[in-house]
Amino acid sequence: MSHDHSNLFPEVMPAEPEKATLEGKNKFFGLWFFLGGETVLFGSLFGTYLALKNSTAGGPSSDEIFGLGLVFLMTMLLLTSSLTSVYAMYHMRNNDYKKMVLWLGITGLLGIGFLACEVYEFAHYITEYGFSFQSSAFGSAFFALVGFHGGHVLFGVCWLITLLIRNAKRGLNLYNAPKFNTFSLYWHFIDVVWVFIFTVVYLMGKVG
């Protein structure tokens, strides 16, 4: 079946290219619907963590193992990647495909940097402190919550790479603009979750 895509390449992009088509509107709604569900999911994981964080079973407690330096670095990486994806969407609205790809690429690299720090962090806990998913209820709750967030970052990076490869030769149009925009919204949400992780898990864990 052949499609006429010419109407997807307007001379200039409309004010909100991500919502100019029905498909774009649906993607926008669907992603927000999904994020509402994600809020409940992470709420449950945070609740579990708060309920179990003192059940260390004689193992290390939160203020013994957490180091603020690495967490601060991870926070800056993710926060900056949130800004770079804002820049990407800014260039999308101006119909500048190359700059959008550039900023999305930077976003992805920052995400990979964040993941590298997290892998190092987890490995450090396991090898230095013997603190793992199995060591205590605190360990299970910690690795479930923070690991689930890390899994979201990993998924986001894979999603971004797939988008960039798939659309490499297409340029920007009203068909793929919503795809880039949904990724960007998802990425911001991941940063929101991290804000609560560094606050509730790490900072409050240090205070006790």
Next chain:
Amino acid sequence: MTNETNTNLSRAEEFKRTKSKEEMQRQLISFGLMIVLTVVAFAIVATDAVDRVYVLPILFVLAIVQAGFQFYYFMHLKDKGHAMPATLIYGGVWAAFLTLAGLIVISWW
């Protein structure tokens, strides 16, 4: 296309670009404020400067404000046509709140 429509088109495009540039500036300011909020939160814990009783509420408020910047500025929740996304997110926040409250009450009461 006549010259007149061409000019109108470019003027509309120019208007759109000015608007999105202004929005970009607001987002940059939000980013700066979020960095400040983060640094303040880490500094409070690292320096032990604030009394323990106040630390938890302060950290919590800082996180809420920062999340607000993400949602309203970076994710455009403040813009027109975002009533449905806001409903979905606040619905999620409400359910998450009930879950959190339930789990905290049964374990800490």
